[in-house]
Amino acid sequence: MPARPMTATRFLARMSLETEVGTALSDTRIRLLEEIGRKGSINQAAKAVPLSYKAAWDAIDTMNNLAPEPLVVRVTGGRQGGGTQLTEYGRRIVAMYRALEIEYQAALDRLSERLNDVGGGDIQAFQKLMHSMSMKTSARNQFAGIVTGLRDGGVDYEVRLRLDPRHEITSVITKASAENLNLQIGKEVFAMVKSSSVMLAVDKGMKLTARNQLWGEVVAVHEGPVNNEVTLQLPSGRNVTAVVTQDSCTALGIEVGTEACAFFKSSSVILAAYD
Known part of the structure; x- marks a missing residue:
């Protein structure tokens, strides 16, 4: 029985922006931000996505912690007694994500046109590689910071990170880990704390x-x-x-x-x- 020819394939863009500590932005999180911008309520936005109320706040916490400034803020007062609001920075992030998504889809469409020139085994190997390279972390607290201090303690290294103008945090890691991370003053580093x-x-x-x-x-x-x-x-x-x-x-x-x-x-x- 002759082998069936490979049918035309189209990859659909479901873009996510990954950091070393997991997903920073994804289509789900962007839709959550868009709904907050429309409704001004985390509860209503979560239902529209849909997400649980807690999962929505967890996502917002992670995005706010990893971003240089908050994407979403709580507001008080008004007839509803308060709510949530998308910041101007958050609006810019949503707009840039959607613009990048359009370019991403165009690139995937070009790739689909050339799929017939690629063997099926190569595609499966590529999919397996992408799966193995994805990383998630169970640490609830994730921060992005700039290295402001390094002190060689012989066996270990003390590393200071600037989170914001008011707060620094300190981490003590092994000397081998510090060398593996290639730490230096001014480098952006991600910190995780359970x-x-x-x-x-x-x-x-x-x-x-x-x-x-x-x-x-x-x-x-x-x-x-x-x-x-x-x-x-x-x-x-x-x-x-x-x-x-x-x-x-x-x-x-x-x-x-x-x-x-x-x-x-x-x-x-x-x-x-x-x-």
Whole structure:
């Protein structure tokens, strides 16, 4: 029986912009931003995408943390008692993404026209390679920062990252890791911290041994059977999330609007960088 000829193939553009710590922008996240711009409500925008309310806020937190300035901000007041708003920077990002997507689709269309010249095995090998190269991280807190300090400790390296004009964080990694990342002053690096490694405090007079101390306002508390997920917003608009017990939240008086400090050890900060 003769082999069937390869039928015409068209790749459809579902573009995502990836960083070393996972997806920064995707079609789903862009649609979420577009819906926020239209509706001014995270709840309504999430339903339109669709996403769960928590997944929508998680996506916004990640985008705001990785961007040089917030894409989405909370607003208060008005007849509805407040909502969410797409910033001018966020609008520009959406417009640039959609423009790039058009060019991306045009490139895929040109590739489809040439597919008959490529063997099926080569296509499968390429697909396998793309799958193996994708990377996701379970770390809840992801930040982009610029290296502002490096100190060689012999066995390890102390690395300081500037998150915004007010905040720096410190990471301690092995010397081999520092060399592998090719760290240098001014280089952009991604920092990841698991939410379970982040602790909270509310007393400004308390002395802490943790090098990293980020003060902000509690903007969300997601309650669970035993633990709560608490999100703090820094003055720059970036967010930090901690998982703490309900008893700890009660003892500290943690609720939306509380000023609190998210602190974590420098050894809890994982770094990633572009080659």
